[in-house]
Amino acid sequence: MRGSSIAQVVFLCFIILSSCSRSSRIPSDILDQDQMSALLFDISMAEGHVENAYFRDSAKSRDSILKVELDRVLLIHGVSQQEFLDSYRFYKSKPHLYKVMVDSLQARSQRDQQKMYLQPGQRRKKKSAAIPDTTKK
Numbered sequence: 001m002r003g004s005s006i007a008q009v010v011f012l013c014f015i016i017l018s019s020c021s022r023s024s025r026i027p028s029d030i031l032d033q034d035q036m037s038a039l040l041f042d043i044s045m046a047e048g049h050v051e052n053a054y055f056r057d058s059a060k061s062r063d064s065i066l067k068v069e070l071d072r073v074l075l076i077h078g079v080s081q082q083e084f085l086d087s088y089r090f091y092k093s094k095p096h097l098y099k100v101m102v103d104s105l106q107a108r109s110q111r112d113q114q115k116m117y118l119q120p121g122q123r124r125k126k127k128s129a130a131i132p133d134t135t136k137k
Contacts, residue, residue: 026097031079031087037101039084041108042073 026032031039046069054062074084091098 027090029083029086030090031083033091033097033101035077035079036087036091037104039073039077039079040101041105042077043070044105044109046070046073 047066050062050066050069054065071081074081091101
């Protein structure tokens with residue numbers, strides 16, 4: 001009897017561990033985390049743009065404009081509305097995966113905001129090829 005109890009505990013541990021490892025797997029019909037994160041970032045930017053640009057318009061007008069903008073974001077990313085909704089539902093049902101994406105979005109947003117508030121002299125200058133001065137002889 002003692003041997004069967006140990007076997008049951010081992011079997012139960014195996015079931016628990018295998019279900020944990022499966023919870024992080026992303027099905028093939030779901031956008032990967034990088035794609036979903038980029039998509040959510042662009043959706044957030046589109047929502048912000050519509051709210052700022054059309055804040056005086058009626059809510060109905062803003063909603064229709066937002067729908068157009070969201071469709072445009074999905075088109076740019078090559079994602080159908082159904083793919084997005086399926087992926088969104090998947091990540092919302094996996095809090096540990098969703099949290100990683102949200103944290104990534106917040107970090108990106110903070111980096112972009114910090115760059116935006118840098119003084120012109122503080123911004124990193126891109127290295128470019130020197131343009132010859134043709135005014136000098």
